[in-house]
Amino acid sequence: MDAIHSKSAFVYGEVRRALQSGRYAPGQRIDPSGLAAEFNTSPTPVRLALYRLVGEGLIADHARSGLHVPLLTEVxxxxxxxxMERLLLMACDIGVARTFQPSAKLEIASADDDLVKLTWQLFDAIARATTHWSLHHAVKRANDRLAPIRRAKKGLIEHADEELSQLDRHWRTRDIPSLKSALRDYHERRKQLVPTIVALLNDRIDYLH
Structure with missing residues (x-):
């Protein structure tokens, strides 16, 4: 049993990273038997790993049609x-705990950098700095759910590297009023693009089919 759980934890980590890296597009089907073959394991650890991801909202179980990366509606x-905006603003209001150890500064040289990964790291740091586990956990889950969306819509936001650099600068200098304002602007830009993002995701799924 320990071997099964150990293998399941490994598969869980690999699939979670694959989701964040954009290997699976929103709406794409995930084949458990293919993963079992890829990781040279039996179906049981794969099922355990995938249903753990279902519980976290990173994979959707559509019964008859199987497991898919969630394809979100506009709503x-x-x-x-x-x-995500509300969680981050709450973290800003709570503030940085005295025991928090800051991580290294984000290095954003150009739009060619992995802005999806850097965005995940920055938002995670803002929440983690509060040392409130429940808030940090909620941000991690929202971050994970948004990661494939962020990667799929890459290119829709102009000057995204400059936008993220500004957010990081406000965070590093602890200019919380400016950070909160920039976070509102960041999310408002994306809310305005929701119809375009959803249409883009639907087009990609049609292509995959």
């Missing part, structure tokens, strides 16, 4: 952006 995507 659901707008709600997810709003939820």
């Amino acid at each position: 659901a995507l707008r709600d997810l952006y709003d939820w």
Whole structure:
């Protein structure tokens, strides 16, 4: 049993990273038997790993059609952006705990950098700095759900590298009023693009089919 759980934890980590890296597009089907072959394991650890991801909202179980990366509707995507914004603003209001150890500064040289990964790291740091586990956990889950969306819509936001650099600068200097204002602007830009993002995701799924 320990071997099964150990293998399941490994598969969980690999699939979670694959989701963040954009290997699976929103709406794409995930084949458990293919993963079992890829990781040279039996179906049981794969199922355990995938249903753990279902529980976290990173994979959707559509019963007859199987497991898929969630494809959000306009309402659901707008709600997810709003939820992330509210969580980050709450973290700003709580402030940085005295025991928090800051991480290294984000290095954003150009739009060619992995802005999806850097965005995840910055938002995670803002929440982690509060040392409130529940808030940090909520931001991590929202971050994970948004990661494939961020990667799929890459290119829709102009000057995204400059935008992220500004957010990081406000965070590093602890200019919380400016950070909160920039976070509102950041999410408002994306909420306005929700119809375009959802249409883009639907087009990609049609292509995959």
